[in-house]
Amino acid sequence: MPATSASAPGKVILFGEHAVVYGQPAIAVPVNQVSAKAIITPLIAASPAAIQIEAPAIGLDANLDELSADDPIAVALAGAFAALSVEQPPAFKLRISSTIPVAAGLGSGAAVSVAIIRAVAGFLGRSLADKAVSDIAYEVEKLHHGTPSGIDNIVVTYGKPVYFIKNRQLDTLRVGAPFSLVIGDTGISSPTREAVGDLRTDWQADPKTYDSLFAAVGEVVQQARAAIESGATGALGPLLDANHGHLQAMGVSSPELDVLVAAARASGALGAKLSGGGRGGNMIALVEEPDADTVALALQSAGATNTIVFTVR
Ligand code: MEV
Numbered sequence: 001m002p003a004t005s006a007s008a009p010g011k012v013i014l015f016g017e018h019a020v021v022y023g024q025p026a027i028a029v030p031v032n033q034v035s036a037k038a039i040i041t042p043l044i045a046a047s048p049a050a051i052q053i054e055a056p057a058i059g060l061d062a063n064l065d066e067l068s069a070d071d072p073i074a075v076a077l078a079g080a081f082a083a084l085s086v087e088q089p090p091a092f093k094l095r096i097s098s099t100i101p102v103a104a105g106l107g108s109g110a111a112v113s114v115a116i117i118r119a120v121a122g123f124l125g126r127s128l129a130d131k132a133v134s135d136i137a138y139e140v141e142k143l144h145h146g147t148p149s150g151i152d153n154i155v156v157t158y159g160k161p162v163y164f165i166k167n168r169q170l171d172t173l174r175v176g177a178p179f180s181l182v183i184g185d186t187g188i189s190s191p192t193r194e195a196v197g198d199l200r201t202d203w204q205a206d207p208k209t210y211d212s213l214f215a216a217v218g219e220v221v222q223q224a225r226a227a228i229e230s231g232a233t234g235a236l237g238p239l240l241d242a243n244h245g246h247l248q249a250m251g252v253s254s255p256e257l258d259v260l261v262a263a264a265r266a267s268g269a270l271g272a273k274l275s276g277g278g279r280g281g282n283m284i285a286l287v288e289e290p291d292a293d294t295v296a297l298a299l300q301s302a303g304a305t306n307t308i309v310f311t312v313r
Contacts, residue, residue: 006118011107024218036098036111038119043091079136105276110152113137145193176231187305188280237270244273252278267298
């Protein structure tokens, strides 16, 4: 069996994070400038089912049987073997690397899972339908943050812009005209599980207030979908701003995110918001393409540890 590799992109949520967990729609796009990669090489002399795992970025160098049963890598591998009906895989070494910052709202967990699942299938000379890949990655997402909507595994698996509603069939999103975004990283790691969990506690204490915030976000998402599909991209700026306001009201922004959002707007962005779980991680700004570098520099001056400029098509 030859060595095999697979990769998966990062993602940003353009509109609708958090409210999507409560049944509202959301829009997300892949970010191909960053990716997770899984490389599998056969271990010829080793006994069958011996699986070595190396993930230098997290200091992991272990055999699969040393990982706990609920380790995300173990669950991704077990899901892939089950979907492929493989009871005793041949011995192999799995090496995982990623340029997607962890706990930053860019879908790193989902991308690592998808890369692993596809690399296993490729190594075994098989293929898995996107739906099967995404479903396995969703099981891993549950370990990462308890009650995931499923949007991360969907956008990372399909690698195209999506309009997503939890537990509904995937709706693709036609991008009527390309538009440019700048991503700014606060450099603050913020596990999605915590922001999602805290918001759930707040929602349980005051469902009326939070349900109306989620519904307001749902309205924004519907308008954004219409603007993206019709190519009226200028309309997206105020919608990003409105969505950020709702996220602030939900308590999932942070001073650092608000500083970057304000810096983006002050330097010419058409609108900006936090993206993903919040409390840290990344924000996005909509820009006219010629202004992208100016906005990226302004974000860096305001404290962004990294910026990515990209175009959604
Ligand atoms: C995380 O990328 C997006 C959240 O809406 C959580 C989820 O959808 O599962 C915060």
